[in-house]
Every structure is written in C-alpha cells, then in structure tokens.
Amino acid sequence: MDQIHLMQVFVAVGEQGSFAAAARQLDLSPAAVTRAISGLETRLGVRLLLRTTRNVRLTEAGCRYLDDSRGILASIAQSRAAVAGMNAAPRGRLAVTAAAPYGRALILPCLVDFLKRYPEVEVSADFLDRSVNLVDERIDVAVQIGELPDSSLTALRVGQVRRVLCAAPEYLARHGVPLHPRDLQRHTIVAAAGISPGLDWKFGGRQPTTVRIKPCLTVSNNDAALDAVLAGLGICRLLCCQIAAELAAGRLQVILADYEEAPAPVHILHHEGRFGSSRVRNFIDLLAASLRAHPYMNQAA
Structure with missing residues (x-):
C-alpha cells in the first residue's frame, strides 16, 4: 500500500480512537482500515496500537509516530498548496x-x-x-x-x-576639500541621525580613526539632511544609494572616499x-x- 495512505489511515485511527470512526471519516470499510494498520505495523516492525474490545490505545511508539505523521502530512499538504498556487496572481x-x-x-x-x-x-x-x-x-x-x-x-x-561623506561643490569651493577625517573639525557638519548616530564618527583606511564632530545641524530625517547639504550648508554622511541622482548630476561630491568604513x-x-x-x-x-x-x-x- 502507499505509505502516505497508510499514514492517513493511522492518523485518523489515532485521533478518533476507533477503527469504525476512522473508517467513517475516510469513507473506507472497517476491514480496509484494519488491513491498512496491520500493513503499516508490519512494514515498520513495531506495534502502534493496542486493541481491546472496547477501545484502541496508542503505544509509546504509536504516539511518536502519530506526531511525526501529522507533521509529514501537513508538509505535503502545504507543498501541494504552494505548487498549486504558483501560477495564481498574487493578491x-x-x-x-x-x-x-x-x-x-x-x-x-x-x-x-x-x-x-x-x-x-x-x-x-x-x-x-x-x-x-x-x-x-x-x-x-x-x-x-x-x-x-x-x-x-x-x-x-x-x-x-557605502556610507559616504558628501558636500555640494559650492560649499567645497568656498571652504576647501578636507584631505583627512581630522579636517572635518574645521568644517560645517550636518548630522543625519539615522546614518551616524552619536558624535564620534569612525573612519577606515590604512589607519582607522575616530573623529568627534560638532554638527551645526542634526536632523532625524535624512531627506532633510540631504536638502541642507544641497543648499551648500556643509558636509554630511549619507548612504551612497540615497544620493545617486545628486552624484550623477554633479550636485553633490563624495569626499574622503579613502577613509570610508567597510560597506x-x-x-x-x-x-x-x-x-x-x-x-x-x-x-x-x-x-x-x-x-x-x-x-x-x-x-x-
């Protein structure tokens, strides 16, 4: 007999506690249920059920096999449902x-x-x-x-x-381009709290360093920080992907790229x-x- 069918019959008997009730649930004859359970026990080489004239009880092995069978049958049903719905339009x-x-x-x-x-x-x-x-x-x-x-x-x-330092070309033309992270202490800093929380900014490169910055403006919203930098206020650390359009158009310029932290x-x-x-x-x-x-x-x- 098919192993999945035998599992289904066993789970029905185990949950119903009765061969007759399992037969009604599965629309099988009591004799077919009895043959299925006997065949399963023979195949496994272990007694799963203790039968008396009044009821059916699970053995210790039967209890374990019932739990395992439920999980296997549920996984099969889930897999079938997933495959059946693969071509259905998401909704x-x-x-x-x-x-x-x-x-x-x-x-x-x-x-x-x-x-x-x-x-x-x-x-x-x-x-x-x-x-x-x-x-x-x-x-x-x-x-x-x-x-x-x-x-x-x-x-x-x-x-x-990448988390990059950037500024508007207008700002850099007025104040110069910093060549080392320590130079930031002489520049106007806009801090985007979502990217660089805290005042200690870490930098990589050959000799990793930390610089304590003193921002003139700290904002929790990165779009606001970006607007301030585009207006020429100062230097900010932002995500490279966030300022892609501004970099491509030349409205912003990346600085201190050699000192960036790891992406x-x-x-x-x-x-x-x-x-x-x-x-x-x-x-x-x-x-x-x-x-x-x-x-x-x-x-x-």
Whole structure:
C-alpha cells in the first residue's frame, strides 16, 4: 500500500480512537482500515496500537509516530498548496518596512513596479526611523542595512552599500576639500541621525580613526539632511544609494572616499517559510533582483 495512505489511515485511527470512526471519516470499510494498520505495523516492525474490545490505545511508539505523521502530512499538504498556487496572481495585503533613509530610494521604486504587475495586491509601506517587530506588527517583508542581530527571521543578503561623506561643490569651493577625517573639525557638519548616530564618527583606511564632530545641524530625517547639504550648508554622511541622482548630476561630491568604513550589508527579512504566500514570494524575488541591480549597490569606494 502507499505509505502516505497508510499514514492517513493511522492518523485518523489515532485521533478518533476507533477503527469504525476512522473508517467513517475516510469513507473506507472497517476491514480496509484494519488491513491498512496491520500493513503499516508490519512494514515498520513495531506495534502502534493496542486493541481491546472496547477501545484502541496508542503505544509509546504509536504516539511518536502519530506526531511525526501529522507533521509529514501537513508538509505535503502545504507543498501541494504552494505548487498549486504558483501560477495564481498574487493578491491580498502586503506589509513592507524599511528605515526612512533608504526606503524612498531603494524600496519605493520596486513597490511601484510590483503594484503595476500585480494590481490586486494592497501594499502598506512604512518607512520609519525605528526598528520594528515583524511578527507583532504584522510586517511581511523588511529591508535592513547593517549587521543583523540573532533572529528567527529568514534573511536574504542582497548586497552592501557605502556610507559616504558628501558636500555640494559650492560649499567645497568656498571652504576647501578636507584631505583627512581630522579636517572635518574645521568644517560645517550636518548630522543625519539615522546614518551616524552619536558624535564620534569612525573612519577606515590604512589607519582607522575616530573623529568627534560638532554638527551645526542634526536632523532625524535624512531627506532633510540631504536638502541642507544641497543648499551648500556643509558636509554630511549619507548612504551612497540615497544620493545617486545628486552624484550623477554633479550636485553633490563624495569626499574622503579613502577613509570610508567597510560597506554595510543589506538584507531582506521575512518570517514566511519556503512555502509562503505568492505575494510575498513574488515581491521578495522582485525586490532582490532590483536591489542587486542597483547601480550603487555593491559599489567599491
């Protein structure tokens, strides 16, 4: 007999505690149920059930095999459902989050593309300046830049980004280009709290160093910091991907590239298994491809 069929019969008997009740549930004859259980015990070489005239009880091996069989049958059902739904158009609610500094630059373009492809999905996107709990806040997908804490979430690494010092050419023409991180102490600094929290800025290079800066302006919103730097106020540390358009147009200039810290890793986080919903799977596939193809992702200094 088919092993899956035998498992299904055994689980029905174990849960019902009766051959007759299991037969009714499975629409089989009592004799067919009896043959199935006997065949399973013979195949396994162990007694799974203790039969009396009044009831049926599980042996210790039967209890263990019942738990294992339930898990196997559930996995098979989940796999079948996933395969059956692979060609179905994604629909329903999709909740996405990323930190505000890069949500607009990295995630929003992908969300627009995704919604054009799958108009029956409803997306809720939160670009926040705080960490979130995906399970408690019912978030499906998150993008995080930086090292990951220990977590039960599934993490897919999609690249890395540079944190760069930048300024408007107008500002550098007036005040000069700093040649060493220590020179920053003589310059006007705009601090974006989301990228560089604290006053001690670390730098890499041949001799890693830390410089205590004294910003004239500290903002929690990176777009506001970017606006201030574009206006020629001073120097700021931002994500290279966030200022890609400004760099390409010459409105900003990267400085002290030889002293940058190591690029920060970028991960897509989610808590669904390999048989997750089609909307989550499709969005993660699209997002991963988009991030890996971004011109400022995985870029060397």
